[in-house]
Amino acid sequence: MTTNEYTVALAGNPNTGKSTLFNVLTGLSQHTGNWPGKTVVYAEGFFTYNHNRYKMVDLPGTYSLYSNSADEEVARNFIIFGKPDVTIVVLDATALERNLNLALQVLEMTSSVIVCLNLMDEAKKKGIRIDAGKLAEKLGVPVVPISARNKEGIDALLKTIDAMVCGKIKTKPIVVRYSPEIEQCMEKLIPRVKEVIGDAYPARWVALRLLDGDMSLLHAFYKLFPSKKEATVYACDGSAKSI
Amino acid sequence: MPSVKLQRLSEAEEGEHFRIEKLDIKDGTMKRRLLDLGFVPGCEIIVLQKSPLGDPTAYRVSNTTIALRKEESDHIYGERICDDNK
Numbered sequence: 001m002t003t004n005e006y007t008v009a010l011a012g013n014p015n016t017g018k019s020t021l022f023n024v025l026t027g028l029s030q031h032t033g034n035w036p037g038k039t040v041v042y043a044e045g046f047f048t049y050n051h052n053r054y055k056m057v058d059l060p061g062t063y064s065l066y067s068n069s070a071d072e073e074v075a076r077n078f079i080i081f082g083k084p085d086v087t088i089v090v091l092d093a094t095a096l097e098r099n100l101n102l103a104l105q106v107l108e109m110t111s112s113v114i115v116c117l118n119l120m121d122e123a124k125k126k127g128i129r130i131d132a133g134k135l136a137e138k139l140g141v142p143v144v145p146i147s148a149r150n151k152e153g154i155d156a157l158l159k160t161i162d163a164m165v166c167g168k169i170k171t172k173p174i175v176v177r178y179s180p181e182i183e184q185c186m187e188k189l190i191p192r193v194k195e196v197i198g199d200a201y202p203a204r205w206v207a208l209r210l211l212d213g214d215m216s217l218l219h220a221f222y223k224l225f226p227s228k229k230e231a232t233v234y235a236c237d238g239s240a241k242s243i
Numbered sequence: 244m245p246s247v248k249l250q251r252l253s254e255a256e257e258g259e260h261f262r263i264e265k266l267d268i269k270d271g272t273m274k275r276r277l278l279d280l281g282f283v284p285g286c287e288i289i290v291l292q293k294s295p296l297g298d299p300t301a302y303r304v305s306n307t308t309i310a311l312r313k314e315e316s317d318h319i320y321g322e323r324i325c326d327d328n329k
Contacts, residue, residue: 092306098304098305101279212271
């Protein structure tokens with residue numbers, strides 16, 4: 001029997017139980033604690049499910065991937081350049097509004113996303129009910145309710161991961177539309193971005209970052225394509241500015 | 244609703260609710276950061292507690308406690324909602 005290895009990344013806001021889920025899945029005891037910034041660099045662990053081997057990567061907890069703090073850059077670069085087979089976005093079911101900000105950002109970067117509603121037990125205690133099916137329909141990716149602490153919903157999550165890496169789940173992530181002004185700029189920019197970096201990266205997302213003047217991403221791409229003339233990469237930035 | 248002169252978040256007192264109207268911040272990264280933390284126009288937050296020296300101040304923002312320094316809360320404008328009109 002052949003065994004494949006897949007990479008699964010865990011992203012989420014601080015204090016949503018990412019590390020607890022990481023420990024449940026990998027059987028490791030990454031230190032979990034009730035304070036933000038605990039996972040400063042990412043932790044790795046392994047597990048096997050249905051004859052496949054998985055590398056689990058626990059990313060630092062962040063509210064966003066855009067503010068350019070060291071934590072956010074680690075998380076962002078892993079999702080873009082590490083190309084995990086599946087990215088699980090762990091959401092705190094008791095604070096969905098706050099948590100969906102990050103989920104939408106990740107959905108702009110990759111379509112292989114599973115949204116994991118953690119702390120469902122807490123939510124129930126607070127009288128919060130969430131229609132996971134409706135949420136999945138709106139986001140265009142699977143949504144799995146769990147309670148990592150009580151080890152509830154873990155099997156459903158594993159089955160979803162398995163189905164996703166086997167290509168049995170087709171996702172259609174929601175596309176955030178911006179103002180007409182920004183959309184027009186992107187229309188011009190996306191073909192140029194594709195020319196430079198090819199189809200291996202999410203062109204719409206990269207175009208958005210360029211319009212935002214995200215220099216750190218530009219530098220990361222330049223390191224990745226040393227064969228391309230620096231000028232080519234910067235030409236993209238130039239056209240972003242001229243637009 | 245009567246029109247109210249916008250006030251700075253830094254002027255709000257402990258226990259008061261505050262509805263954010265706008266963020267007047269030139270630095271894009273800082274503005275983005277505050278938006279990501281939940282300081283979004285239209286959102287209502289609560290002033291929880293000032294630290295002993297008066298700065299920073301803790302706020303309740305969509306289910307999480309976040310502390311800001313005056314240099315940030317000075318640039319967040321909105322409407323103070325005092326406790327007595329509930």
